[in-house]
Amino acid sequence: MARSPLKRQVNRLPPERRISDIMAAAKDVFTENGYSDALISDIAVRAGVVEGSIYRFFANKRELLVKVVEHWFEELLREDAEQFGAVRGVWNQIRFLIYHHLMSIRSDPALSRLMFQEIRPSPDYRTSRLFELNRAYTHRLVDVVKAGIASGELRPDASPSLVRDMVFGCIEHRTWAFLRQEGEFDPVETADAITNLIYSGLAAEQAASPAGAVIARLEAATARLETIAGLPAAIEAPTPAAPRLRRP
Amino acid sequence: MARSPLKRQVNRLPPERRISDIMAAAKDVFTENGYSDALISDIAVRAGVVEGSIYRFFANKRELLVKVVEHWFEELLREDAEQFGAVRGVWNQIRFLIYHHLMSIRSDPALSRLMFQEIRPSPDYRTSRLFELNRAYTHRLVDVVKAGIASGELRPDASPSLVRDMVFGCIEHRTWAFLRQEGEFDPVETADAITNLIYSGLAAEQAASPAGAVIARLEAATARLETIAGLPAAIEAPTPAAPRLRRP
């Protein structure tokens, strides 16, 4: 119980300086080792403080991680926002958003990784500041799509939120290999490919698949799905749900 | 040092029985608490064994998780595979794969979550059995798209792997809210919406945006991207990269 009366050295620095030192050290250690293999003791050493001091500024290891990622994401949003403001035209804007999301992943893969794989899965994410930031970030695409629909450039029956999920989901799937530090990708080329696909869809020219035939196939598919998957009767077979054809 | 010579009870059961007991208990504890908050001691109690016994069958906590998820995923593949074999037609097959991925997530959200958010991100995932299984699972869509291109039903310039990323990425993004146990989704409706969007794309009718105008917009976008994003000179501006129009 009795503690030896050791001489101790005290490191007195302005609090902002300490906080930014700790966050900088934490960023390095987290990105090098991942969250669970990052040691508080390691962060403390690199920040030039003692372990206990970290808990004076951050409630626990997880809050430290969140603060580090928040800081990065805020920077990202700030610089991105002013550039986006200068882009005109629906098509142009969609392409820009895709391109920049790819760039942000490529520019700091380790932090993107922490964001997508460590923070977003956590149960309290929805109530966090990062959730709001990310929401605002991706919502720009929703707004662009809505504007495009309003102006008649995009299909009126498209779901803006589905487009958002498709675009950002696609980007993340595409970059997963890269996030594991394996391989490279070209943001411009990738952005163009994604934009192109989301723009034109997968179907061949009308000539190759006449409307009637497609709808017939779809109806067959619907019927079969019910049989094969054993859908409970409560869930209705989809109403026509036909792929909207160019010329109905 | 000396251990007290306590009487101890020994639980002698066929090894397969013990293993399946442990895996069942582990599945429950992992899905209830998530990986890092799951306690080995808790798993041991529920399986009716002692902590040390778990390490007789599984090298460590992580291997136990992997085995649990592998088991689930194998079941999933088995039943899915025979159903898929009965589906005919490109369009039909794409819709089926989307629908079934949605169903698998909805049927066991907690296990899907462990697979996508705990296992897939890990660094050694690429060399694991689950990686191979998942690869085979998603590769079916790649094959379907290739076949569709060969038969002329799908655009010949579509990238099959990009379609795969777009579809599975979209599904996962869409179901994230659900994975956090908040909200519901209707697999049939969702599958139809996704299939529809990937099929027809986002662009409005040709009539509404004549080819010339779209290409002009695209070229403007390309030029602007270089300026705004400060692309290094080494990365070339994308070649026309025009959205392939229905009637070039």
Add this chain to the structure above:
DNA sequence: CACGTTGGTGAATGATATTTATTAGCGGCG
């Protein structure tokens, strides 16, 4: 029925995040 072997046991160990008792140094006040 002695005896080696297998596999199960539960306590010990080790690694870390977090807490706490204690003190260094600053600033206000006599």
Add this chain to the structure above:
DNA sequence: CGCCGCTAATAAATATCATTCACCAACGTG
């Protein structure tokens, strides 16, 4: 100018788990 209380930093203690290990119950074998 010096004492004193207060705040913030410190280093050691504690708590929490995963993992290991020394020991022994049961089974099979000769």
